[in-house]
Amino acid sequence: MLKAEICITLKKTVADPQGLTIKQALESMGYQGLEKVRIGKFIIIELSGRNKVSAQKEAEEMCAKLLANPIIEDYRIEIKED
Amino acid sequence: MLKAEICITLKKTVADPQGLTIKQALESMGYQGLEKVRIGKFIIIELSGRNKVSAQKEAEEMCAKLLANPIIEDYRIEIKED
Numbered sequence: 001m002l003k004a005e006i007c008i009t010l011k012k013t014v015a016d017p018q019g020l021t022i023k024q025a026l027e028s029m030g031y032q033g034l035e036k037v038r039i040g041k042f043i044i045i046e047l048s049g050r051n052k053v054s055a056q057k058e059a060e061e062m063c064a065k066l067l068a069n070p071i072i073e074d075y076r077i078e079i080k081e082d
Numbered sequence: 083m084l085k086a087e088i089c090i091t092l093k094k095t096v097a098d099p100q101g102l103t104i105k106q107a108l109e110s111m112g113y114q115g116l117e118k119v120r121i122g123k124f125i126i127i128e129l130s131g132r133n134k135v136s137a138q139k140e141a142e143e144m145c146a147k148l149l150a151n152p153i154i155e156d157y158r159i160e161i162k163e164d
Contacts, residue, residue, distance in 0.1 A: 001117060007089070022125070026144060035083060035128035038097045042089045042124040043104070046117035062108060 001040045001082040004059040008068045008075045009040035043067060058064045083164040084129045086141040090150045090157045091122035125149060128164060137161045
């Protein structure tokens with residue numbers, strides 16, 4: 001079985017208030033030297049009956065059509081053997 | 083500068099209704115052979131003034147203390163050069 005691991009992040013130019021809140025929380029806990037904190041989504045899809053190439057292609061299609069918003073988000077896909 | 087990429091997922095035994103909803107949405111779009119869809123969080127923290135070992139240690143501490151809920155979530159940390 002193959003596993004598509006998809007990391008979806010906001011584009012660099014898009015404000016990320018959730019990330020900023022977590023950055024401030026970490027700083028209030030005493031962590032220093034935090035330059036930036038960005039929050040995104042992590043999606044794991046287990047796929048059967050495909051090879052790596054078709055799994056990659058299909059996962060990209062799923063991102064473009066449903067999982068990510070290409071206007072404000074970037075995504076990265078990794079196909080792994082499960 | 084170093085970048086800690088943190089993937090937080092629900093433990094396998096914990097129900098993931100959001101993942102199930104996305105699985106059903108993908109199936110209704112015609113995708114077949116989806117065994118499982120799980121949704122998690124993806125956090126990128128940019129750290130300055132550390133080496134890889136201390137960055138890894140600190141990121142693990144941040145996960146345990148704030149970012150993840152160790153009762154229901156697992157996490158994986160990767161330290162990368164930015």
